[in-house]
Amino acid sequence: MITLSVNGEEREFDGDPEMPLLWYLRDELGYTGTKFGCGAGLCGACTVHQDGVATRSCMTQMLDVDGVAITTIEGLSKDGSHPVQLAWIKHKVPQCGYCQAGQIMQAASLLAENSNPSDEDIDTAMWGNICRCGTYQRVRAAIKTAAGDL
């Protein structure tokens, strides 16, 4: 039996321990804000926080999250008021929006570690998050705004 917490709620899991956390979140808990993009750690669409740190949930097996606290986009803030979410609204970052939960979770994790990231810091932290719609310049601008508002 694996126990973990997701968005502050305690959960127990006794299915396939090799199942990626991504599918547990999406199929079993209905947290569909976390997206599937590549299943191989290459795109960042599935990014969640594992004990506060951005992690690819497609590459994290259930057996790795025993005793771990997971936060998904749905749990980042109660009402969408996390500074990163507000900055995303201000800069109107999303186009199709599909990658954006991953981008936001990654950005929130970056800012938790580094409250004043340079362009290079941003490129390094956000490199793993693909946006096929091409919203990168607004992602960059929004991270700077959020940093200022932290």
Place this chain on the structure above:
Amino acid sequence: MRAIRNVSRRGFLKSTAAAGFIIGLQLPNKIVQGQQAVEDDKFAPNLFVRIDDQGTVTIIAPRPDMGQAVRTALPQILADELEADWDRIEVEQALADVKYGPQGVGASDSVRDSFMMLRQAGAAARQMLVQAAANEWGVDAGDCEARMHKVYHPASGRSADYGELAMAASTLPVPDADSLTLKDAADFRYIGQDMEIVDLRDIVRGKAQYGIDTVVPGMKYASVVRCPVFGGKVKSFDDSAALDVAGVERVFEIEGGGGAPSYNSLGGVAVVANSTWAAKKGADALSIEWDMGPNAVYNSDAYKTLLQERVRQPGKLIREQGDVEQGMASAAKTVEAEYYVPHLVHATMEPMAAVAHVEGDKVQLWMPTQDPQGTKSFINQALGFADENITINCTLMGGGFGRKSKADFGVEAVRISREIGAPVKVTWSRENEIQHGYYHAVCAQRLRAGLDHDGRAIAWHHCTAFPSIGSTFQEGATYGLEFEINQGVVDVPFDIPNIRCENAEAEAHVRIGWFRSVCNINHAFAFNSFVSEMAEAAGADPGAYLLQLMGEPRYFDPSNEKTKFWNYGKETADYPFDTGRLSHVIRVAMDKAGWGRDLPKGHGLGVAAHRSFLTYVAAVVEVAVDDNGDLSIPAVHYAVDCGLVVNPDRIRAQVEGGAVYGVSLALNGEITMREGAVEQSNFHDYEVCRIDNAPEVHVHIIESDEKPTGIGEPPVPPFAPALINAIHAATGKRIRTLPIRDQLRA
């Protein structure tokens, strides 16, 4: 401003038990449908707007959204004419139904082709509300006015909210289109404003629902293994290991279609399970023997050589004016070059996914589709469901770029649901998406030009070869369709006396499809690069030379007995090709980019321009190439003239994104086939632009009151050639084959 609340269809049914009124239109642009009281279970045909007695305005978004913001822009148009308060609007996504008129999203035409219709729908509703108020007050409708969700009678100081008037309005006759008074552009309230997209707040909270997020009660999950080669078939398969996977319930073969691929599913082996993960694990455990079929001969390397040979021979004549060979013979100098663009795949962030539920002779589909009605009619024709028994729920799309115009993945879900007698979600892996696409066509081109003693072009010869999208719908089609050859070949508007354009044959061995801006990518890359090569031969500045080729501002129309000008299916009287507008965007982009300024070592500026989808776009790219041949793109300046702008912020977003799409295809985009199978599989070997390569894009929108045209695709074509020309300016190296990859390192 508060975000617009989105109502699901189900939510709507509950909340609108209250009566109200609705307006319908018959296309094109003629109002015929009477209004009627809304009932729970009854939707009258042709509905775009509904107002309940609380004054809540529900606007039907006829077309689905893939990131281009039509769910916002189209309601903006209607709400403006209606004089509705944006904060009291709900947007509801239309089901697939011909009654809504065109619903496809894929030719940058949503605003272009829905603009008037939606203005009329809003104006008709407004006029009826005004009339209802006038009747109530016993005054002349002409003395009343509608403003922000209310009707006013200034003389008496009376006013009434739309909610109070809805019921009375619903009993009035619908005015016909000719009697409508549309607003003056100066009075636009929302058109031209940066309205926030209606899904924005849901997106940033992870609440927006895409096709892949659909859940219906009792749903199963499926994964499909398809033949690596298009046209191949299952010979035999062993499902024992798959069935051993916990959660796997059934494994069976699903048929595909024969003949042209069209919208049909591919056929293969389906694994049905109780979770996405179990289905995928089961699919991985299958062992299948394939009959690879006739396309196993396909090798994209050899094909490239073949097409290159073909464009050196005479092809089918598609445009002629003057006498090219005579022009060449009298030229002081000739220039010649060949260009090549490989296959590309869309790589939408949301892979293909669909939920189907077949119950008896009825089918319900939830699908991120760019072509709601095409999907419906294909399911009707190929799978035999009666049109009225097919319900297609258009979800948000996590990107489309042309891939989700194809119904294959929805058809596949329907076949599986029919087999298992339960609802099912079919999720494609990224590998599936990359290896079973409808690919952007490879394209080989040869261009020749003759220049006189002053370097002026007197002859232009362009030959192109690419497998046509026609082959997707008609087996054996080898020549480009009219729309394809009119994307940067026939429609090149240069002022040159002798012109010949040809199209050489190319057989398709894979499914060929639309890909954001389609053949414009290949052709605009080649001809804009070639202009720069001609300028070099003429000893001229490439920007000045491009402008000189454009000639005096004029309406360009190359039609003659040998040339068919397509003009994106529009009459030139309605949407003339105004070369002056094209020259203007070139000048603006060059000016904003500081064309001609001193640049640091290793930097260069390049320009390219193209009118596609009736929109005029020019791009100037600044590139920096270091001693190792690594490049970066410090800035891009775009000037775009897409006529009247509905939502400038979303125009900018599309241009920014179009540039990034251009970076992807220019730097690394390439799909190759060996023995008919795609060699790439995921983002490690099909690399797309990441944040470090994303340029800062400056978008200059030309103010215009011309008809709106389109913006989703037009920013893409000029990007690669502007970059290639910039690289030439920076390094002297001329790249003629995309992608660039390590060509600068050699």
